[in-house]
Amino acid sequence: MSLRDLINKELSKWMLAPGPESDVVISSRVRLARNITGIPFPNRATPEQAKQVYNQVQKALEDRTAFNLKLVDLSRLSEIERTAMMEKHLISPMHAEGGQYKGVAFSEDEVISVMINEEDHIRAQVLYPGFQVEEAYRVVNQLDNFLESKLDFAFSEKYGYLTACPTNVGTGMRASVMVHLPGLNLANRIQQMLQGVSKLGLTVRGVFGEGTEAQGNLYQISNQVTLGRTEEEIIDNLNRVTEKIIENERYWRQQLLKERKDDLTDRIMRSYGLLMYAHKMSSEEAVRLLSDVRLGIDLGIIKNVEPNVFSELIVLTRPGYLQKIENKTLKPEERDIRRAALIRKRLRLTQS
Amino acid sequence: MLCQNCGERTASVHVTRIINGEKTELYLCEQCAREKGELDFATDPFSFHNLLAGILKPEIHPGRSFIQTDGDQCKNCQMSFAEFGRIGRFGCSECYNEFDFRLDQLLRRIHGSARHTGKIPERKGKTILIKKKIKELRNELERAVAKEEFERAAELRDRIRELERRSMFQDGGEG
Numbered sequence: 001m002s003l004r005d006l007i008n009k010e011l012s013k014w015m016l017a018p019g020p021e022s023d024v025v026i027s028s029r030v031r032l033a034r035n036i037t038g039i040p041f042p043n044r045a046t047p048e049q050a051k052q053v054y055n056q057v058q059k060a061l062e063d064r065t066a067f068n069l070k071l072v073d074l075s076r077l078s079e080i081e082r083t084a085m086m087e088k089h090l091i092s093p094m095h096a097e098g099g100q101y102k103g104v105a106f107s108e109d110e111v112i113s114v115m116i117n118e119e120d121h122i123r124a125q126v127l128y129p130g131f132q133v134e135e136a137y138r139v140v141n142q143l144d145n146f147l148e149s150k151l152d153f154a155f156s157e158k159y160g161y162l163t164a165c166p167t168n169v170g171t172g173m174r175a176s177v178m179v180h181l182p183g184l185n186l187a188n189r190i191q192q193m194l195q196g197v198s199k200l201g202l203t204v205r206g207v208f209g210e211g212t213e214a215q216g217n218l219y220q221i222s223n224q225v226t227l228g229r230t231e232e233e234i235i236d237n238l239n240r241v242t243e244k245i246i247e248n249e250r251y252w253r254q255q256l257l258k259e260r261k262d263d264l265t266d267r268i269m270r271s272y273g274l275l276m277y278a279h280k281m282s283s284e285e286a287v288r289l290l291s292d293v294r295l296g297i298d299l300g301i302i303k304n305v306e307p308n309v310f311s312e313l314i315v316l317t318r319p320g321y322l323q324k325i326e327n328k329t330l331k332p333e334e335r336d337i338r339r340a341a342l343i344r345k346r347l348r349l350t351q352s
Numbered sequence: 353m354l355c356q357n358c359g360e361r362t363a364s365v366h367v368t369r370i371i372n373g374e375k376t377e378l379y380l381c382e383q384c385a386r387e388k389g390e391l392d393f394a395t396d397p398f399s400f401h402n403l404l405a406g407i408l409k410p411e412i413h414p415g416r417s418f419i420q421t422d423g424d425q426c427k428n429c430q431m432s433f434a435e436f437g438r439i440g441r442f443g444c445s446e447c448y449n450e451f452d453f454r455l456d457q458l459l460r461r462i463h464g465s466a467r468h469t470g471k472i473p474e475r476k477g478k479t480i481l482i483k484k485k486i487k488e489l490r491n492e493l494e495r496a497v498a499k500e501e502f503e504r505a506a507e508l509r510d511r512i513r514e515l516e517r518r519s520m521f522q523d524g525g526e527g
């Protein structure tokens with residue numbers, strides 16, 4: 001199989017096309033937590049009750065008129081397969097641990113995924129490339145209506161949708177964007193931004209690593225509050241803050257280009273060179289260098305490389321994914337060699 | 353147990369991390385945990401577990417008593433409020449009913465509100481929507497009566513009756 005075919009086969013279809021404002025916003029996600037009335041939450045359900053939940057959701061999904069979702073029983077997957085699913089955000093780290101009567105249903109393009117028996121009975125999410133939070137909510141809301149027509153959701157007039165953890169109760173909604181902020185980081189403005197954002201009812205965390213140490217300058221920003229605000233208000237707030245972040249990030253990128261163009265170009269081209277020629281590469285190093293290269297592409301310093309290389313390789317070079325592609329368990333050193341080879345090959349693919 | 357980072361001080365912080373699907377457990381002293389940034393969550397006065405701890409501690413407030421009743425266990429899943437405090441998760445949707453009298457304060461501190469204002473599910477929410485409508489109409493009826501608009505009042509009364517009949521049907525129908 002050619003590398004192009006492999007990428008097309010292995011990555012979610014949505015990842016292959018860039019979305020709006022994708023120079024800063026890598027992806028947008030909206031997740032809803034739902035539970036079935038009366039049955040204890042997964043942390044307390046007996047195997048029999050967990051099975052009941054699994055079967056009820058399975059039955060609901062059999063009706064393919066509205067959503068054509070394919071259900072997979074996690075206990076039938078290997079650990080490598082589960083890890084790879086987590087690495088492309090189809091399931092959560094907690095779900096990737098596997099277990100009995102845990103499942104995930106997803107659409108063919110992998111935009112939609114429904115986790116069964118995660119922290120709540122149902123965690124439905126819609127994931128889009130670029131900045132499209134509203135669109136993601138529109139779809140997940142339709143999916144929610146569809147599921148609710150088949151299942152008896154735990155809902156109280158006072159507290160809204162009832163969830164295992166009270167931090168999710170109410171809308172049960174977590175809306176988030178994944179942003180790439182190399183400009184703010186290089187200009188030493190990241191701490192300020194993170195503090196500002198957390199004062200606005202939003203949570204920021206590094207996608208790989210925490211705080212200013214976040215590898216690859218990738219951050220996930222999501223709503224903290226789920227109760228007492230409507231879905232629209234929550235999304236509106238996230239959108240407005242994200243717009244401000246996009247504006248700031250672009251501003252600092254331009255400033256850097258104006259004031260430190262040679263330093264910046266040197267840094268970016270060195271990272272590019274390492275990615276093109278290194279023989280061994282850890283996932284931390286890969287994420288860091290890829291972030292530089294993506295910035296170089298966005299600023300026109302690196303030409304003839306598609307911006308998408310970044311999001312593709314970030315996923316493909318994760319430990320679980322590498323092993324899935326190779327179809328076997330690899331020692332860390334072997335992984336570093338395969339990772340470097342894959343990156344070299346992928347970057348050359350776009351050059352020709 | 354000694355801290356796994358410095359090997360000197362006693363470990364007081366238990367950190368569980370899941371990276372690439374692999375769970376790693378670390379026992380650190382407070383100082384090392386702080387340096388490694390693991391305490392950010394725990395020391396945040398608004399963090400969820402601190403909120404819980406604060407609420408579960410029977411603080412003495414003047415003029416306020418902390419009620420401990422036999423409603424301390426959820427009838428549906430047998431989870432106790434103390435257990436909820438330990439694991440930070442409810443056992444089932446009924447827990448919200450059972451522990452209702454203690455939830456307001458907790459939810460207000462997490463969310464700044466204890467009242468859902470968002471989406472109401474279509475099918476299940478029909479009764480709720482009808483109840484809301486009835487409440488609105490009753491207010492309107494009062495105003496109409498006060499203004500001596502009796503024709504309008506009679507009209508509103510009929511609509512309320514009709515909605516009440518429908519809401520009873522809904523309740524029964526959903527069982």
Ligand SMILES: [Zn+2]
Nearest residue numbers: 355358381384
């Ligand atoms: Zn220590």
Ligand SMILES: [Zn+2]
Nearest residue numbers: 426429444447
């Ligand atoms: Zn319960």
